[in-house]
Amino acid sequence: MTKRQVNTDKLSKLAHLQGADLFGVADLLPVHKYMIQQGGEFLGRFSRAVVIGMKISDAVVDQLDPILPADYSLYGFHVYKAVSPLLDTIALRLSQEIERAGFNSLPIPTSQFRSPGKRVAIFSHKLAAHLAGLGWIGKNCLLITPEYGPRVRLATVLTDCELASGLRIEGKCGNCQICVDVCPVSAIKGNDFCESESIEMRLDVDICGKYRDGADSGARRGAHVCALCLARCPKGLVKKRG
Numbered sequence: 001m002t003k004r005q006v007n008t009d010k011l012s013k014l015a016h017l018q019g020a021d022l023f024g025v026a027d028l029l030p031v032h033k034y035m036i037q038q039g040g041e042f043l044g045r046f047s048r049a050v051v052i053g054m055k056i057s058d059a060v061v062d063q064l065d066p067i068l069p070a071d072y073s074l075y076g077f078h079v080y081k082a083v084s085p086l087l088d089t090i091a092l093r094l095s096q097e098i099e100r101a102g103f104n105s106l107p108i109p110t111s112q113f114r115s116p117g118k119r120v121a122i123f124s125h126k127l128a129a130h131l132a133g134l135g136w137i138g139k140n141c142l143l144i145t146p147e148y149g150p151r152v153r154l155a156t157v158l159t160d161c162e163l164a165s166g167l168r169i170e171g172k173c174g175n176c177q178i179c180v181d182v183c184p185v186s187a188i189k190g191n192d193f194c195e196s197e198s199i200e201m202r203l204d205v206d207i208c209g210k211y212r213d214g215a216d217s218g219a220r221r222g223a224h225v226c227a228l229c230l231a232r233c234p235k236g237l238v239k240k241r242g
Contacts, residue, residue, distance in 0.1 A: 002164070003162055004162045004163055004164040005164045007101070007161060007162055007163050007164075008025055008163045008164045010097075011023070011050060011094055011097065011098070011163070014093065014094060014097060015050075015052050015090055015094060018089070018090040018093060019054065019086060019090060020052040020053065020054060020087075020090055021053055021054050021055045021147075021148075021152070022051070022052060022053030022054070022055075022129075022134050022145065022147070022152065022154075023050075023051070023052055023053075024050075024051045024129060024132030024133055024134040024166045025048055025049070025050055025051070025132055025163045025164060025165045025166060026048065026049040026051060026128045026129070026130075026131035026132040026165055026166070027047070027048065027131065027165040028046060028047055028048060028049055028128070028131070028158075029047065030131070030195075031127060031131065031195070032044065034195075035123065038120065038121070038122070038123070038124070039121075039122040039123050040122070043106075043122075043123065043158065045104065045160060046104070046106065046158035046159055046160055047159075047160050048158070048159050048160065048161060048163045048165065049123075049128035049131070049132065049156050049157070049158055049159075050094055050098075050156065050157040050158075050159060050163065051125065051128045051129045051132045051134060051154060051155075051156050052087060052090055052091060052094070052154070052155050052156075052157075053087075053129065053134065053143075053145070053152045053153065053154045053155075054083050054086065054087055054152065054153050055147075055148045055151060055152055056078065056079060056083060056148075056151045056152060056153060056230075057078055058151065058236075060074050060075050060078045060079075061075065061151055061227075061230065061231050061236070062231070063075075064225070064227055064228075064231050066184070066225065066226045066227065066228055073225045075225050075227060076225040079153060079225075080111070083110075083153045084109075084110040084111060084153060084155075087110050087153055087154070087155040088107070088109050088110055088155055090155070091107040091108070091109075091155040091156065091157050092107050094107070094157050095107040095157050095159075098157065098159050098161050101161065103159055103160055103161035103162075104159060104160050104161075105157055105158065105159040105161070106157065106158040106159070107155070107156075107157050107158075108122065108123045108125070108155065108156040108157070108158060109155065110125070110153060110154065110155045123156060123158070125143075125154035125155065125156050126141075126142065126143040126154065127195075128154075128156050129143045129154055130143065130168060130169070130193075131165070131166075131168060132165065132166040133166030133167045133168055133169055134166070134169075135152075135169055136168075136169050136170065136171040136172060136173075136193065137171070137193040138150065138171070138173050138179070138193070138233070138235075139173050139176070139177070139179055139180065139188060139190055139191065139192065139193075139202065140179035140188055140229035140230070140233060141188070141193075141199060141202055141203045142229065142230055142233070144172075144173070144233065144235050144236075146169070148236060149233050149234075149235035149236025149237070150229075150230045150233045150235065150236055151230065151236045171192055171193060172235075173192065176234065177190055178232055178233065178234060179229040179232065179233060182228045182229060182232045183208075183228065183229060184211065184226065184228065185204075185207050185208065185211045186204075186207075187203055187204040187205075187207045187208035187211070188202070188203055188208075188229060189201070189202055189203065189204070190202075208226075211226060212225070212226050
């Protein structure tokens with residue numbers, strides 16, 4: 001077994017012992033330039049991304065009420081106050097393990113923006129997970145996994161540690177347009193993912209964000225949880241019922 005595989009297996013075991021459902025490693029070389037453009041020059045020293053994921057409760061997703069304010073939504077509480085903090089803790093522990101081995105590491109939180117008022121993340125968990133072979137990026141701009149569909153939450157640790165990377169999974173949305181039809185503000189455009197294209201080719205980020213923030217209507221006050229494109233995706237439904 002190679003040193004890369006030994007290091008990878010060690011981190012994978014630690015992640016699963018801490019509660020992660022998904023683990024993968026992405027080779028960042030193919031997206032190196034894009035990483036720097038999105039997050040800054042300091043990201044350029046990292047060659048690998050360790051991606052971890054946790055499944056979101058089916059029961060919580062199935063009762064999702066997109067009208068409720070986030071603070072009163074079971075989905076909002078489950079995702080942002082239960083699953084996300086646990087993922088961030090696991091990412092921190094993986095980062096500490098990597099640093100103890102003598103390598104650099106940078107844990108990227110589940111939720112993060114490059115600067116106040118911007119809807120652009122420092123780093124894309126979904127892109128890293130796609131490169132790691134954990135799933136494909138669907139028309140809804142979510143990572144869709146073979147095991148759980150899009151019903152997952154992600155965190156990432158960037159590193160220069162020698163690790164064995166995974167292989168990409170090709171997109172399997174096909175002709176499905178359910179996420180496009182269910183979007184209440186028609187923010188999803190129905191186009192397949194392409195690494196060389198901006199997210200705006202697939203999603204109107206501003207319209208989507210304003211709807212979730214409650215800024216599109218005086219009747220919807222405060223931040224809300226929509227997530228209909230996640231809840232109605234047949235990939236998640238089929239796996240749950242099958």
